[in-house]
Amino acid sequence: ELGQTLERMAQTLRDQLPASRSGERGWVPPGTHPDPRPPDEADVVVVGGGVVGWSVAYWLKVLEGRRRHGMKVLVVERDPTYSRASTVLSAGGIRQQFSLRENIQMSRFSASFLRDINEHLGVPNEPPIDIQFQPSGYLFLASPQNAAALEATVQLQRDEGAQVTLLSPTQLKTKFPWINTEDVAVASYGLEDEGWFDPWTLLNAFRRKAISLGVQSCSGEVRGFVTSTNHMMPPGPSSARIKYVHVYMPDSLEYQPVACAIVVNAAGAWAGKLLEADGLPRGLCRPSLPIQPRKRYVFTWHCPNGPGLSCPFLVDTSGAYFRRDGFAGNYLGGMSPPEEEEPDPSDLSVDHDYFQEQIWPRLARRVPAFESLRVRGSWAGYYDYNTFDQNGVLGPHPRLENLFLAAGFSGHGLQHAPATGRAMAELLIKGRYETLDLRRLGWDRLVDGEPLEEHAVV
Ligand SMILES: Cc1cc2nc3c(=O)[nH]c(=O)nc-3n(C[C@H](O)[C@H](O)[C@H](O)COP(=O)(O)OP(=O)(O)OC[C@H]3O[C@@H](n4cnc5c(N)ncnc54)[C@H](O)[C@@H]3O)c2cc1C
Incomplete structure (x- = not known):
């Protein structure tokens, strides 16, 4: 009798499964x-x-x-x-x-x-x-020319219920002492989600x-x-x-x-x-x-005296971005090129000069500690670019x-x-x-x- 009951229960369960x-x-x-x-x-x-x-x-x-x-x-x-x-x-x-x-x-x-x-x-x-x-906020830095646009955008984000705060250069420096605030007029920082x-x-x-x-x-x-x-x-x-x-x-x-x-x-x-x-x-x-494939590089690097655990997902005034990658002084980042310098998307090879000549100087300017970073790896992927x-x-x-x-x-x-x-x-x-x-x-x-x-x- 128990066996029959179990079989009936099993059948009921099987019937509930969507594929059945x-x-x-x-x-x-x-x-x-x-x-x-x-x-x-x-x-x-x-x-x-x-x-x-x-x-x-x-x-x-x-x-x-x-x-x-x-x-x-x-x-x-x-x-x-x-x-x-x-x-x-x-x-x-x-x-x-x-x-x-x-x-x-x-x-x-x-x-x-x-x-x-x-x-x-x-x-x-x-x-x-x-x-x-x-969990870690994005930190968008705006130059004086882009400050008003950033502030308007933050207002829209708040209207939609997002928790985003605006930071003056002084507040920015207090919160993230490792940042060089030169040419930054205002920053927006995400507080949740x-x-x-x-x-x-x-x-x-x-x-x-x-x-x-x-x-x-x-x-x-x-x-x-x-x-x-x-x-x-x-x-x-x-x-x-x-x-x-x-x-x-x-x-x-x-x-x-x-x-x-x-x-x-x-x-x-x-x-x-x-x-x-x-x-x-x-x-x-x-x-x-x-919609077409546009090649984007991601580089990873090690910098023991870098921003550390409090590192946000930082998007610089120059367009370069980086974030922490794990907990051992590792970071990753990249930068979209201007339209006229789009790399050939026919393969996913990485242009290492792009990091040396374009990205690194921007990173080191914003975070002086990154002057002594050591590149560890890289990859390329395709933006599904509209x-x-x-x-x-x-x-x-x-x-x-x-x-x-x-x-x-x-x-x-x-x-x-x-x-x-x-x-x-x-x-x-x-x-x-x-x-x-x-x-x-x-x-x-x-x-x-x-x-x-x-x-x-x-
Ligand atoms: C370097 C880089 C960083 C990014 N960072 C972020 C980020 O931080 N946050 C974020 O939200 N997004 C990020 N993106 C964008 C994000 O990865 C894409 O927008 C998203 O993954 C698109 O998903 P998808 O499923 O449309 O595309 P895919 O993951 O590319 O999937 C499409 C699939 O379709 C298949 N396919 C294509 N044509 C055919 C066909 N004819 N028949 C059968 N299969 C086919 C492909 O093989 C592929 O597997 C990043 C992208 C890159 C390259």
């Missing part, structure tokens, strides 16, 4: 899927398995509710090692200090999500998630949870589409729907067509390139998506009816991934944004030629 509700397979162990090949069909195909793609997939399963037949969500990732993905090559920072209201709101949502990450992304019988969050964390852990946590909720994933590259065009408005087709996504198998010329209802372009720095893939009517892809206005493009494509965009975050996509995924899932499932109104991040601004600029791009 879809009526297909039983529970899928987190982190693996028995079939890495693409299925023949999916309700939603998410192209790109970086932090944004997996966040979208996770939120779709969360918001689908307890429907009898769960939504079939497929994440397609071409590189299971993530060797060039922006997510794992990022600096891991989160801040509230943006100049655009939507970006501040997304940061606030994400900070709260990360604080309760185990409630959101914890998986039964799996170890708890530790993203190694290091800022710091940095391990991006890889966040990506994995989204992936593990999404898979436990029934999301499928496969290795392969989306290189083509099949569309059906809508000829309602002459001359020529006015819009089209994607019917199939062609997923090319790794190291093969073979592809698997996946029939789908919705496609989400979460291909990061390659989101623009994806819209040039075979099968998409060229005329309908105008204006082209202005050349139009350095902000994410979120929402439906104007003429490819079932294609949705979630890319182009230009150096702040990691921290906004929890909010991006939620917003995209709301749009797809409920037909509108509910938590945050992100309509201004949509395609319209590209079509209308009206940039929505973010001034605090690091």
